[in-house]
Amino acid sequence: LQHAHLSKVDFAVAMRKYDGPDTIHFLDPPWPVKSAKKYYEGNVGVTVEKVAKVAKSMKGKVWVIYNYDKKIAQIMRKHGLKLYKIKTMRTAGTKGSIYYEKLVATNYDIKTGKRR
Numbered sequence: 001l002q003h004a005h006l007s008k009v010d011f012a013v014a015m016r017k018y019d020g021p022d023t024i025h026f027l028d029p030p031w032p033v034k035s036a037k038k039y040y041e042g043n044v045g046v047t048v049e050k051v052a053k054v055a056k057s058m059k060g061k062v063w064v065i066y067n068y069d070k071k072i073a074q075i076m077r078k079h080g081l082k083l084y085k086i087k088t089m090r091t092a093g094t095k096g097s098i099y100y101e102k103l104v105a106t107n108y109d110i111k112t113g114k115r116r
Contacts (some may be wrong), residue, residue, distance in 0.1 A: 024061025052079040068101035076105040
């Protein structure tokens, strides 16, 4: 991380400023809760729609991670992002191990490295 940059600005501003063909952007935005309609409509400032638009517009490679949700997947797909569903395990709390699905959206094919 010798050449990493930390900024306290809107994510889209920072991404556009430092974007380039050799840039790797990793986004872990606020995760919508299925019952929280406000996340989809922008009441928290970072909508799934905005994340998808910005991710698609970058020259560098972009990874976006969310808990798997059909509506999020639909929005990401609408903007031409490549989707990957991965299973992961959380080992915390009194319930033991819990398996759940994550959605990884990229602006390129992670197997070939080529842009869509």
